[in-house]
Ligand SMILES: Nc1ncnc2c1ncn2[C@@H]1O[C@H](COP(=O)(O)OP(=O)(O)OP(=O)(O)O)[C@@H](O)[C@H]1O
């Protein structure tokens with residue numbers, strides 16, 4: 561029996577850091593959205609432990625195997641369909657997909673929420689994310705109202721909008737170096753908390769985009785090239801809004817129609833849809 565699990569990528573627009581000594585309570589609040597590309601994890605039988613990934617290294621996979629104490633022979637294949645380290649939450653998608661797939665393959669008996677907690681723990685241990693795993697359990701635009709792992713934190717999904725998303729990546733930002741830096745932590749948390757509270761009062765696509773842009777400006781995390789492209793997108797009538805993907809050297813923009821982006825002829829622009837479905841499994 562082979563197991564396939566797809567976990568969508570998650571881009572954060574704005575967030576605040578809520579550190580806690582309990583890794584399951586350690587996390588972030590804020591808002592982001594899911595895209596229809598992510599990480600596809602396949603598990604199948606094998607005589608040895610075999611790992612195959614199309615990009616990146618085995619850090620995330622090894623962390624999940626360690627938490628689950630799995631040393632049995634199995635073949636793990638991951639297709640990472642988005643750039644790594646660029647704000648798409650690929651480390652979380654990789655950890656979550658693997659935890660779900662291993663649980664199913666070895667009949668470990670964990671609930672989906674518990675698989676989410678294992679993935680969240682892996683993210684916290686590696687410093688590679690705070691709120692991506694819980695957001696990836698949602699659909700569409702996801703608001704995080706209480707920090708922590710699935711089952712402890714709280715989210716609200718806004719799944720019904722059909723939105724086209726364009727992204728352009730200029731490079732990586734090492735998530736750990738930002739979220740563990742005391743100065744950044746303070747600026748991010750102050751700005752993120754205020755915007756999250758305003759968004760809870762008035763959640764809409766327009767506010768998500770405006771607040772994300774406000775957050776990017778307040779936190780000073782934008783490189784010049786990111787800032788210039790965002791300004792360009794925001795100057796165009798057919799584009800709903802644009803901001804920086806947290807935490808990556810990446811710009812995202814929303815529109816209702818993909819031709820809007822195609823007609824711009826911007827080199828290296830990737831086009832996705834808002835993912836209103838969420839995690840997908842397949843046994844074969
Ligand atoms: N499947 C994976 N996805 C992402 N990073 C991975 C993966 N496997 C190993 N890594 C490593 O883990 C680190 C993750 O970095 P980072 O947290 O910045 O990436 P991300 O999760 O893709 O993006 P972000 O957290 O900014 O949304 C990198 O050093 C990367 O090489």
Ligand SMILES: CC(C)(CO)[C@@H](O)C(=O)[O-]
Nearest residue numbers: 572575588689690691692
């Ligand atoms: C820290 C973070 C921005 C990294 O992608 C994300 O995990 C979040 O929003 O908590």
